[in-house]
Amino acid sequence: MEILVLLYGALALAILKLSFSWWISPFKTHQKLKTCGFGGPPPSFPLGNIQEIKKKNTNTLNSSSTLNSSTTTTTHDIHATVFPYFSRWQNSHGKVFIYWLGTEPFLYIAEPEFLKKMSSEVVAKKWGKPNVFKNDRKPMFGNGLIMVEGNEWFHHRHVVAPSFSPINLKAMASMMKESTEQMMERWITQINSSNREIDVEKEIIATAGEIIATTSFGMKDQKAREICEKLRELQMILFKTTRYVGVPFGKWFNTKKTLEAWKLGKEIDKLLLHVITNRKDSNNKEKDQKEDLLGLLLEANRKVDEKLGKTLSTRQLVDECKTFFFAGHETTALAISWTLFLLAVHEDWQIQLRDEIREVVGDNREIDTNALSSLKKMKWVMNEAVRLYPPAPNVQRQVREDIKVDNNFTVPSGTNIWIDVVGMHHDPTLWGDDVNEFRPERFMDDVNGGCNHKMGYLPFGFGGRMCVGRSLSFMEYKIVLTLLLSRFSFKLSPTYQHQPSIMLSLRPTHGIPLIVETLI
Numbered sequence: 001m002e003i004l005v006l007l008y009g010a011l012a013l014a015i016l017k018l019s020f021s022w023w024i025s026p027f028k029t030h031q032k033l034k035t036c037g038f039g040g041p042p043p044s045f046p047l048g049n050i051q052e053i054k055k056k057n058t059n060t061l062n063s064s065s066t067l068n069s070s071t072t073t074t075t076h077d078i079h080a081t082v083f084p085y086f087s088r089w090q091n092s093h094g095k096v097f098i099y100w101l102g103t104e105p106f107l108y109i110a111e112p113e114f115l116k117k118m119s120s121e122v123v124a125k126k127w128g129k130p131n132v133f134k135n136d137r138k139p140m141f142g143n144g145l146i147m148v149e150g151n152e153w154f155h156h157r158h159v160v161a162p163s164f165s166p167i168n169l170k171a172m173a174s175m176m177k178e179s180t181e182q183m184m185e186r187w188i189t190q191i192n193s194s195n196r197e198i199d200v201e202k203e204i205i206a207t208a209g210e211i212i213a214t215t216s217f218g219m220k221d222q223k224a225r226e227i228c229e230k231l232r233e234l235q236m237i238l239f240k241t242t243r244y245v246g247v248p249f250g251k252w253f254n255t256k257k258t259l260e261a262w263k264l265g266k267e268i269d270k271l272l273l274h275v276i277t278n279r280k281d282s283n284n285k286e287k288d289q290k291e292d293l294l295g296l297l298l299e300a301n302r303k304v305d306e307k308l309g310k311t312l313s314t315r316q317l318v319d320e321c322k323t324f325f326f327a328g329h330e331t332t333a334l335a336i337s338w339t340l341f342l343l344a345v346h347e348d349w350q351i352q353l354r355d356e357i358r359e360v361v362g363d364n365r366e367i368d369t370n371a372l373s374s375l376k377k378m379k380w381v382m383n384e385a386v387r388l389y390p391p392a393p394n395v396q397r398q399v400r401e402d403i404k405v406d407n408n409f410t411v412p413s414g415t416n417i418w419i420d421v422v423g424m425h426h427d428p429t430l431w432g433d434d435v436n437e438f439r440p441e442r443f444m445d446d447v448n449g450g451c452n453h454k455m456g457y458l459p460f461g462f463g464g465r466m467c468v469g470r471s472l473s474f475m476e477y478k479i480v481l482t483l484l485l486s487r488f489s490f491k492l493s494p495t496y497q498h499q500p501s502i503m504l505s506l507r508p509t510h511g512i513p514l515i516v517e518t519l520i
């Protein structure tokens, strides 16, 4: 009898707890947001607005033939293609509204002035990351820098950031050059066998994976390859399968994939643990630090230990290494791949960049990293490429303390925030009528590309949580592009289909097949 009472009691408690987190708490947040005047598409329980989000996208962009012609003005207009639901909801609810992922309400923001007013009230360590994503992406990022919060975030950032200083990054230039040259050798062999069509996205993602494995863990051996392959497999499982994030018991709708993701996460942790422990042992013995990110991280961690009496544990270092891989390789690879696509369509810019490279770098086979900063036009092109095709298409936050906006209303603690970077980068009210044209010169005299609001251009996020690896990606971008443009010319292949889509990052659904020729 007593056991039955205990069982019923436990059951009642569990039901109470679940109703609180799935219903009462989100409902209260929603009510508070509604009283502030925010509208949004009506949700249904328990899916929220997921059904509309999952509706098949019928919006296809222009074909390659149109892209090759002079009428390129509308072809980069991708918002309604990659986020059709946000585009529809914007039409009926404006640029700030509420939508639901399962039982989790999100405040959607594509209005930079609202974002500025809201974020000016919050210091970086007071921002959270949506719990629903932290749980879902745990096998991928663990408690690495992207996901940690509060004082713990401050501590991680303090240890990690110095590893990305330009002086430390210089040592990595040769690793980047070596991997790129190997890729170029493969291309030359392929071109010589009369096959000039190369899917540059596939190739560059693989090379960037190798670069990040070498620059992060200093490994070019079988172990590095194994880690990269497992990490990529994990990404496929998490972002290519139909999933119900935010829906109660959603992860069990596809039990097989959930278990596979957990298993892969554990295997990657084990491999990285082995690498880190070995490195720590060899550092103790040899006193020679390697100049890769792990070496720098271990060194910084030791220094912080002396200064603050606090270090990152080996477990935390594993999560940081995983974070570097995921946050670092695909984003940079996509920035390069989308650039090659844009240069293939806008050949005049290909010529301009090649001229600039000749002027700045000359025939020097050893790239001088100091000279890279003189590649001004290349920087405009990169800025424009990540404006039109931002590899990180959104930025997310969770409010950890009530935020007063304009002394007018309050965004309550617990609110999930979804910032639509693609939406803002393609908004004519911010950029003017030429918003969807490729015009790198808009960045000539203005780091914000002439955007009429400084928070309308956010390829690397904003505030204290802005991307820690951006200097690394600028360097990699310039090295890879310099090598490629010095050796090859690029044209769009007739097989190219313009269909950007979201798979965590903004990717070309059908790759980027280009016709590649060697330059004489």
Ligand code: HEM
Pocket: 145, 146, 147, 157, 323, 324, 325, 327, 328, 329, 331, 332, 335, 386, 390, 391, 392, 394, 395, 396, 458, 459, 460, 461, 462, 463, 464, 465, 466, 467, 468, 469, 470, 472, 473
């Ligand atoms: C073109 C390349 C890249 C793009 C577009 C990009 C974009 C972003 C964005 C949008 C954020 C979120 C910022 C925010 O929440 O405000 C971010 C954060 C981050 N990125 Fe990058 N990233 C790139 C390259 C890299 C590289 C190469 C690394 C490291 C190897 C890296 C590591 C990180 C980390 C660790 C964070 C979390 C920072 C924090 O929360 O303190 N990223 N990145």
